[in-house]
Amino acid sequence: MVIDMHVHPGFYGEISQDKNEIDFRKKAMGWDLMSAFPVDLTRVQMDFAGVDKLVLLPLDLTTQMKGWVVTNEEVRKMMDLAPDLFYGFASVDPHRGDALDVLDYAFKDLKLMGLKLNPSKQVFYPGDPMMEKIYEKCMEYNKPIMFHAGLSWEPDCQMKYSQPVNFEEVAIKYPELRFCLAHFGWPWIHETTALVLKYANVYTDTAMLYMDSPEIFLREVLTEQLGHLWIEHNIQDKVMFGSNNPRFRTARIKRGLESLDWKPVTKEKVLGGNALKFLGLEA
Amino acid sequence: MVKMMEKKYITEKEFQLIPVTQVVRDFVAESGIQNGVVFVITSHTTTGITVNENLSCLYSDIEETLGRLIPTNYPYAHAHFLPSYGATGGNAPGHLKSLLCGNHAVLPIKDGEIQCGFAQDIYLAEFDGPQVRRIFVQVQGE
Numbered sequence A: 001m002v003i004d005m006h007v008h009p010g011f012y013g014e015i016s017q018d019k020n021e022i023d024f025r026k027k028a029m030g031w032d033l034m035s036a037f038p039v040d041l042t043r044v045q046m047d048f049a050g051v052d053k054l055v056l057l058p059l060d061l062t063t064q065m066k067g068w069v070v071t072n073e074e075v076r077k078m079m080d081l082a083p084d085l086f087y088g089f090a091s092v093d094p095h096r097g098d099a100l101d102v103l104d105y106a107f108k109d110l111k112l113m114g115l116k117l118n119p120s121k122q123v124f125y126p127g128d129p130m131m132e133k134i135y136e137k138c139m140e141y142n143k144p145i146m147f148h149a150g151l152s153w154e155p156d157c158q159m160k161y162s163q164p165v166n167f168e169e170v171a172i173k174y175p176e177l178r179f180c181l182a183h184f185g186w187p188w189i190h191e192t193t194a195l196v197l198k199y200a201n202v203y204t205d206t207a208m209l210y211m212d213s214p215e216i217f218l219r220e221v222l223t224e225q226l227g228h229l230w231i232e233h234n235i236q237d238k239v240m241f242g243s244n245n246p247r248f249r250t251a252r253i254k255r256g257l258e259s260l261d262w263k264p265v266t267k268e269k270v271l272g273g274n275a276l277k278f279l280g281l282e283a
Numbered sequence B: 001m002v003k004m005m006e007k008k009y010i011t012e013k014e015f016q017l018i019p020v021t022q023v024v025r026d027f028v029a030e031s032g033i034q035n036g037v038v039f040v041i042t043s044h045t046t047t048g049i050t051v052n053e054n055l056s057c058l059y060s061d062i063e064e065t066l067g068r069l070i071p072t073n074y075p076y077a078h079a080h081f082l083p084s085y086g087a088t089g090g091n092a093p094g095h096l097k098s099l100l101c102g103n104h105a106v107l108p109i110k111d112g113e114i115q116c117g118f119a120q121d122i123y124l125a126e127f128d129g130p131q132v133r134r135i136f137v138q139v140q141g142e
Helices: A020-031 A039-049 A072-081 A099-108 A129-141 A166-174 A187-200 A214-225 A230-235 A249-260 A264-279 B021-031 B056-069 B090-102
Strands: A001-005 A052-057 A059-061 A067-069 A086-088 A115-117 A146-147 A179-181 A200-205 B002-010 B016-019 B037-042 B047-052 B104-110 B122-125 B132-141
Touching: A001 A200, A001 A264, A001 B021, A020 A067, A039 A249, A039 B002, A052 A072, A052 B047, A067 B047, A072 A099, A099 B132, A115 A129, A129 A166, A129 B090, A166 A187, A179 A187, A187 A200, A187 A230, A200 A264, A200 B002, A214 B104, A249 A264, B021 B056, B021 B132, B047 B090, B047 B104, B090 B122, B122 B132
Parallel strands: A001 A052, A052 A086, A115 A146, A146 A179, A179 A200
Antiparallel strands: A059 A067, B002 B132, B016 B122, B037 B104, B037 B132, B047 B122
C-alpha cells in the first residue's frame, strides 16, 4: 500500500464552498494562486500517481488567527465522502482552554487517527509544559503526532519553534508517543536523522520541497547530503513518504523517491509500510 | 454573429490527447452559423490545442518526441520556489510543450459544418495532468 502521509486538503471542493474561508486558508498558509477542485480529480490524480491513501491534515489556529485551515469536522467529512481514499488527522491549538475537549471529541467521536501540530504556526516550543496534557491525551488514545518541523513556508511564522533538536526532550519524556518530524526537518536534515536514529518513537517524512527537479533534489538531499546508505542501513524503518500537497504534487514527490537507487524493500517501507506502523495499522 | 461555449474536462494522465472534434461539430451545428470559422482555444498555459490524425502510433510518437525534446527530469529554471504560488514550479515541461503545441486551432465552416480533412481530428493536449481543464469553442460567421 502506498500512503502519502502529508496532505493539506485546503482546496478540496467539497469543503471549500465559502470564499472567505478559502481566502483565510490562503492567507494563513501562504498559498496563493491555487483554487478548489473536486474529489473526483483527487481520485484520478491518486490513480495516476499509484497512491492508495492520503493522510489529511487540518490545522487549528484559533488563538493565533481566529480560525482553522480545515477543521477536524471537515477532515471527517472528506473521510466519509471517500473512505477508500483518505485517512484523517485532528488538530488542536494547544493554547486554547478547551484543548483536551477538542481532542476527546476528535479521537472518540470523529475517530480521527492522529494529531497534527505546527509549533511554528501555533507558536509553542515542543517542550513547553503546556504540551504535557496534549501528549498524554494522545498516548491515552494511542494516537501519533505529525509535527511540522524545519522550514515554515507560511508568512509571519518562525522556524525556531520547529527546529528538530527542540523535539528531543519530548522523545525522551514520552518514549511511548510516536511522532513524526515532518519535512525531514529540512534544512536541518542531520538533526532529524540523529533524532530518528536515536529514538525509537521518532519518525520523519519526505514532504520537503524540491528545487531543480524532484529526482535531483531528493537524490542530493537523501543520498548525497546524507550519506549514500545512511537511510538504507540505519533508518529505513522510520522514513515515510509525504508530499506536502498542495504545495508539491503527490505524483512528483513519489516519482523522485522512486528514482533513488534504494533497494525495493526500502522503497516499499518508505512508500507505505512505515506509515502503516506509524498509524498503528500494521497487521 | 459570434457564439461561444466552454467545456470542462478532468484529464487522467500527465500527457494525454483528448479528442474534442465531436464537441466542436455539435456546437457549430447548434450555433446555426452556416459560413465562417470556429476557434478552439485552451484557457491554460500547460495544455495545447492541436489538429492531428487519430492513430495510436502517432499518439505514441507525439508523446515520445515531446518527451525527448523536453525531458521531465531536467533542472529547469522554473523549478524553484515561487512565492506567488506558495509552491515550487514543477511543470516547466508542460509550459514548454504548450509553447510548441500552441493554444488554439482554427477551422473553416461551410454550409453549417466544419471543414476537416479526412485525417483531421481536434485534440485538447494535456501536458501537466491530471487536472481540471477548460476549453473555449467560439464560432464566428453568418
